[in-house]
Amino acid sequence: MARIHIIGGGLAGSEAAWQALAQGIPVTLYEMRGQTMTPAHNTSRLAELVCSNSLKSMQRDSVAGLLKEEMRALGSLVVEAGYATRVPAGQALAVDRELFSSYVEAKLTAHPLFTRVESVVEEIPRDIPSDECWIVATGPLTHESLAESLLSLCGGDARQLYFYDAIAPIISADSIDYQHCFFASRYDKDQGENLDGDYLNIPLNKEEYEQLITDIAYSEKSPLHAFESTKYFEACLPVEVMIERGRETLRFGPMKPVGLYDPKTNREPWAVLQLRAENKDRTMFSMVGFQTKMKWPEQKRVFSKLAALRDVEFFRYGSVHRNTYLSSPKVLGEELSFLTAPQVFLAGQITGVEGYTESSAMGLIAGRAAVSKLTGGSYLLPPPSSVMGALLNYVTKGVAGEFQPMNCNFGLMPSLNLKKRMAKAERRRLQCERARHDFANYLNQLNSPGLTFTGGGDLGVNQT
Ligand SMILES: Cc1cc2nc3c(=O)[nH]c(=O)nc-3n(C[C@H](O)[C@H](O)[C@H](O)COP(=O)(O)OP(=O)(O)OC[C@H]3O[C@@H](n4cnc5c(N)ncnc54)[C@H](O)[C@@H]3O)c2cc1C
Numbered sequence: 504m505a506r507i508h509i510i511g512g513g514l515a516g517s518e519a520a521w522q523a524l525a526q527g528i529p530v531t532l533y534e535m536r537g538q539t540m541t542p543a544h545n546t547s548r549l550a551e552l553v554c555s556n557s558l559k560s561m562q563r564d565s566v567a568g569l570l571k572e573e574m575r576a577l578g579s580l581v582v583e584a585g586y587a588t589r590v591p592a593g594q595a596l597a598v599d600r601e602l603f604s605s606y607v608e609a610k611l612t613a614h615p616l617f618t619r620v621e622s623v624v625e626e627i628p629r630d631i632p633s634d635e636c637w638i639v640a641t642g643p644l645t646h647e648s649l650a651e652s653l654l655s656l657c658g659g660d661a662r663q664l665y666f667y668d669a670i671a672p673i674i675s676a677d678s679i680d681y682q683h684c685f686f687a688s689r690y691d692k693d694q695g696e697n698l699d700g701d702y703l704n705i706p707l708n709k710e711e712y713e714q715l716i717t718d719i720a721y722s723e724k725s726p727l728h729a730f731e732s733t734k735y736f737e738a739c740l741p742v743e744v745m746i747e748r749g750r751e752t753l754r755f756g757p758m759k760p761v762g763l764y765d766p767k768t769n770r771e772p773w774a775v776l777q778l779r780a781e782n783k784d785r786t787m788f789s790m791v792g793f794q795t796k797m798k799w800p801e802q803k804r805v806f807s808k809l810a811a812l813r814d815v816e817f818f819r820y821g822s823v824h825r826n827t828y829l830s831s832p833k834v835l836g837e838e839l840s841f842l843t844a845p846q847v848f849l850a851g852q853i854t855g856v857e858g859y860t861e862s863s864a865m866g867l868i869a870g871r872a873a874v875s876k877l878t879g880g881s882y883l884l885p886p887p888s889s890v891m892g893a894l895l896n897y898v899t900k901g902v903a904g905e906f907q908p909m910n911c912n913f914g915l916m917p918s919l920n921l922k923k924r925m926a927k928a929e930r931r932r933l934q935c936e937r938a939r940h941d942f943a944n945y946l947n948q949l950n951s952p953g954l955t956f957t958g959g960g961d962l963g964v965n966q967t
Contacts, residue, residue, distance in 0.1 A: 504529065504634065505528055505529070505634045505635070505877045505878070506528070506529045506530070506531060506634070506635050507519075507520075507523045507528055507529070507530050507531075507635070507636050507637075507638060507870070507873050507874070507877070508530075508531050508532075508533070508635065508636070508637045508638070509530060509531070509532045509533065509637075509638045509640055509850075510533050510624045510627070510637070510638070510639050510640060510641055510649070511533070511534065511639070511640035511641040511642055511645075511851065512532050512533075512534030512536070512549040512550070512619070513549075513550060513551070513640060513641075513642045513851060513862070514550050514552075514581055514851065514859055514862050514863045514866065515640040515642070515850040515851025515852070515862045515863055515865055515866030515869070516532060516534070516549075516638070516640035516641075516850065516851065516866060517532075517549045517550040517580060517581065517607050517608075517611060517863075517866070518579060518580055518581050518850075518863045518864075518866035518867050518870065519638050519640060519848075519850050519866040519867065519869050519870030519873070520532050520611055520617065520870065521578075521579075521580035521610070521611065521870070522577075522578070522866075522867055522870030522871050522874065523870045523873065523874050524611070524614045524616050524617055525578055526871075526874045526878075527616070528616070528873075528874050528877060528878075529616040529617075529618070530616060530617050530618065531618045531619075531620060532549075532611075532617070532618070532619050532620070533620045533621075533622055533624045534547070534549065534619065534620075534621060535621070535622060535623040535624070535646055536548075536551075536621075537621035538621055538622060538623060539623060539646070541553075541642075541644035541646075542644060542825070543644055543670070544644075546604070547621075548604040548605065548608050549604060549607050549608040549611060549619075550581065550584070550603065550604045550607035550608065551600070551604045552598070552600045552603065552604070552859060553670070554670045554671070555597075555671065555789060556590070556597050556598050556599070556600045556603075556779075556781050556782075556789070557592060557595045557596065557597045557598075557779070558571065558581075558582075558585045558595075558596040558597070558598065558859055558860050559595055559596065559858070559859075559860060560594055560595055560596075561594060561595065561596045562594050563935070564931060564932050564935045565935075566890050566911045566912055566913055566916070566935075567860065567911060569889075569890050569935055569938055569939070570860055570861070570864060570890040570891065570894075570911050571585070571596065571860060573864075573885070573889055573890055573891050573938075573942050574860070574863065574864055574867055574891070576942070576946060577867060577871070577946075579863065579864075579867055580607055580610055580611075581607065581859075581860070581863040581866075582860075582863075583606075584598070584603050584606040584607045584610075585598050585603065587602075587606055588602035588603045588606055590780055590781075590782060591701045591780070592701050592702075592779055592780070593688040593689070593701045593702065597779065597780070599781075599782045600781065600782070601782070623646050623648060623649075624641075624646075624649060625646075625648040625649060625652070626649070626652045627639065627649075627652045627653070627656065627844075627847055631844075631846045631847070633846075634877060635846065635877075636846045636847070636848065636873040636876055636877055637846065637847045637848070638847075638848045638849075638850050638866075638869050638870065638873055639653065639847065639848070639849050639850065639853065640849075640850040640851040640853070640866055640869070641827075641851075641853060642827075642851055642852050642853060642862070643825070643826040643827055643828070643852045643853070644825060644826075644827065645827045645853060653829070656834070656841045656843055656844050656847060657829065657830075657833075657834045657841070657843070658834070658842070658843045670794055670819070670821050670822045670823070671789050671790045671791065671792065671793040671794045671795070671821050672789070672790050672793060672795070672802060672806070672817055672819060672820050672821040673781055673787050673788070673789045673790075673817070673818040673819040674778070674787070674788055674789075674790070674812070674815050674816060674817055674818060675786070675787065675815075675816040675817075675818055676780075676785055676786045676787060676788055677786070677816070678812075678814050678815050678816035679703070679778070679788070679811055679812065679815070680810060680811050680812070680813060680814070681703075681811075682811075683705065683809075683810040683811035684703050684704055684705045684706070684778075684811040685700075685703075685704055685706070685765060685766050685767075686700040686701075686702065686703055686704070687700035687702060687704055687763055687764065688700045688701045688702055689702075689761070689762035689763055690762035691762075701779070701780070702777045702778065702779055702791070703777070703778040703779075703780075703788060704763050704765075704772075704775045704776070704777055704778070705775065705776040705777075705778070705809055705811045705812070706760075706763075706765045706767075706772030706773075706774075706775055707758070707772060707773055707774045707775065707776065707809070708772065708773050709773045711773075711774075711809070712754065712758070712773050712774040713750070714808065715776075715805070715808070715809070716746055716750050716753065718804075718805040718808060719742055719743055719746055719795075719797065719805055720743065720746050720747075722743075722797045722798070722801040722804070722805055723797070723798045723801050724743060724796045724797055724798065724801075725796045725797075725798055725822070725823065739794055739857075740794065741794045741795050741796050741821075741823060742757075742792075742793055742794065742795050743795060743796060743797065753774065754773070754774045756792065757777070757791055757792025757793065758774040758775055758776060758777075758792075759774075759775070760772045760773065760774055760775045763775050776790065776793070776809070777790075777791040777792070778790060778791065779791050787818055790806075790821070793821060794821055794823070795821035795822075795823075796821070796822070796823040797821065799817075799820045802817065802820050802821060803815065803817065826852070826908065827853060828852065828853050828854065828855045828908055829849065829853060829854070829855065830855075830906050831849065831854045831855045831898040831899060831901070831906070832898065832899060832900055832901030832906055833901075833906075835849055835854070835898070835899050836899065837884060837895070837899045837900075838868075838872040838875075838876075838882050838884070839854065839865065839868055839869045839872055839895070839898075839899065840872065840873075840876070845876070846876065848869040848872060848873050849865075849869065850862075850865050850866040850868075850869035850870070851863075851865050851866055852865075852908070854898045855897075855898045855906060855908050855909065856894055856897075856898060856908060856909060856910075856911075857908040857909055857910050858910050858911070860911070861894055861909075861910060861911050864890075864891050864894060864911075865894070865895075865898070867891075868885070868891065868895055883945070883948060883949060885942065885945055886938075886941040886942065886944070886945050887916075887917060888916060888917055888934075888937050888938050888941045889938045889941055889942040889945065890911050890915075890916070890938060891942075892941075893911070893915040893916045893917075894909075894911055894915065896915070897909055897915050913931055913934060916934050916938065919933055919934060919937070
């Protein structure tokens with residue numbers, strides 16, 4: 504009987520499993536965390552979020568908002584869980600991380616065709632029966648025992664690359680001195696649920712900002728391991744790396760004050776350290792954009808110099824981790840299966856996407872493509888003008904130059920071939936319009952009953 508085996512019960516593996524189960528294909532999912540942890544996970548739950556609790560923007564004309572809508576239209580479990588467990592975070596879809604992974608796990612384990620096996624998979628079988636497929640969704644922290652098997656699937660033409668990804672600290676709400684900070688969302692764009700604003704902002708004057716930059720720059724950092732290189736993902740740079748680029752970099756990046764007015768002065772501060780609630784009860788806050796490789800005692804020393812954080816208590820210190828991905832355009836076909844082994848698919852961050860939702864999207868595609876392979880149908884690829892299609896295009900076809908992990912962004916989507924100049928915002932709106940139009944056609948071609956698409960982002964919830 505047909506069966507799909509999935510290695511890795513993170514975001515991509517869970518999403519791929521759900522897609523297969525929804526189409527009546529039994530799934531065996533192998534997850535190692537009951538036996539051994541990765542350096543970033545804390546539980547053995549499926550679909551654990553390892554760092555931020557945000558699935559990014561819900562706005563209608565944002566790429567991240569559109570991606571979630573495309574996935575939702577295809578029955579994504581990750582997006583369903585995201586909306587079911589959301590916590591207020593302005594225009595972003597942030598979730599209560601525990602409720603989120605419990606939701607995904609409960610839905611999967613309740614399915615009669617789902618089997619979970621707790622083990623480290625060290626090898627992908629060579630002779631796979633014709634009615635079975637395998638999906639590798641082992642993520643950025645793939646257990647090293649699988650590396651050799653993966654490399655052999657790459658026919659010797661693969662490169663496994665490592666670089667650092669960085670985690671921001673999470674602190675206890677109780678330990679914050681609220682007299683020295685204020686709740687607000689940038690330009691007051693909150694959802695209304697927290698009338699006082701979704702972010703807790705610590706304002707810094709020029710002297711305080713300069714002191715913080717100096718403290719971070721001269722703090723002791725965690726050493727690198729010999730097998731790791733210092734390649735960082737641009738969108739997730741540690742603060743100390745940003746500071747190396749200039750003392751003002753943070754003030755124009757994660758600490759930018761624009762649109763935030765300190766009620767004590769009615770003015771924008773010089774700089775702002777933003778904290779975002781990690782859970783519904785607002786008992787935990789993460790330091791937005793403050794990924795750091797400072798040693799833990801140094802984090803305590805440096806941040807507690809700020810009046811609001813004088814007694815700061817860390818639930819989780821910031822840290823820096825390895826990322827593993829394959830040079831996918833060289834080793835995968837357009838449906839995410841290996842050129843050397845068409846019954847083996849790759850899914851998630853290891854394909855060379857970056858981010859929770861993007862990784863889940865690659866799980867969704869791999870799950871559906873594997874089902875098509877087993878049921879004899881050819882897989883209809885999402886249009887390249889859609890966000891899912893653009894991401895798929897990127898990881899299977901690549902771009903000129905070195906292949907690097909990528910978030911979804913407008914740059915991946917085909918340009919509009921405009922005859923006249925147009926403002927950026929209008930261009931992007933048109934790109935989103937085109938994506939919505941083409942994706943709606945795609946859904947019609949899939950001809951699956953029950954699929955609906957509003958393309959509306961969160962703001963489209965009202966439109967469904
Ligand atoms: C330190 C760090 C911080 C990050 N921060 C963010 C962030 O803030 N926002 C964001 O959007 N993205 C972030 N990412 C990226 C994030 O990991 C991915 O976006 C997402 O979790 C990847 O999903 P995935 O399913 O591909 O991998 P994962 O979610 O990591 O799932 C892979 C699973 O495979 C299991 N596994 C690995 N090897 C084996 C094996 N041999 N046998 C069995 N099981 C195995 C692992 O235990 C894990 O459960 C971060 C990544 C790291 C490493």
